[in-house]
Amino acid sequence: MRKLINVFFVAAGLVFTVNMASAQQKLGHINSEDVFANLPEAKTAQTTLENLGKTKQADIDAMIKEYQTKLAAAQAKEKTLSEANKDQVGKELQAAGQELQDLEKRITDARTKASQDIGTKQGELFQPIQTKVAAAISSVAKEKGLAYVFDIANGQGGNNLVFWDGGEDITASVKTKLGISATAAKPAAPKK
Template structure:
């Protein structure tokens, strides 16, 4: 009788394990680049970032132009250096050199600040958009009963998925959930 009970438990365990192994979880994939390419908020955010970048670059270019003009003036002043005006021109050149160093530091600081400002603005603009897309992806995945969704966009770390065969492409459903109706050219599909 004891052997029969042991055999029963072993058989029940094997049956339970076999049932768990055969229950497959559904997988899906999405091309986030396609979603963002068609999302009006993302286009607006990108335009805002480009405008900010151009403004910052114009400010830096103006400072560079000022630096170049002051450098040319200092070089011209140095050509007038003679034994007779050595003391006067020498002091002027020294002051110009200090001014050029200060301007060079301001340019470097402006570049650093511009980079930080653009990074901060990018976070401010894209964080809510990414949260909105993530919410839509979660909703579609739950509606379709998906356990995992992989991003097949090339820009996401050089393709997060090495191989996929089939699965549910939820890109269109997520775009619909976000109210996107325009269709842009699809990015290239990953190689299988």
């Protein structure tokens, strides 16, 4: 019984200590979308990605147009099929069908390759930017003595913060550290 009482007091002491330690932690939040939207390097990277995407899409559109032209030609050739030219036209239609299948595979492969190329380029362009922003966030958080910084950007997908009351918004400080204008609209606080 005495051991049980001792365990209870130790557990209560630990809970009390954890609560006290938690009460002393400083919290902050940042809107990373706002930071990235105003970072010149991110804008340049986004433009580069968009241009690459347009180039890849133009190549794919050209192949699709070629496919449609050849399909229309094969359909027109099929209409000329008769008993007299059955063998000749049949061979031509078979060759056209094989050519259309090959072209279809090329289009599919081009789409896959374009997606991979864009993903690779995105990684190349944005990884250094993300590292730079993360370093700025870390630096500002250390300067301000923050134990935790939450990202309140809606589009990041990882935003699990549904309520905040207080804490320090370090978005402007991070933007200043990155050399971009700190005048940004603060996000609306979630309803309490």
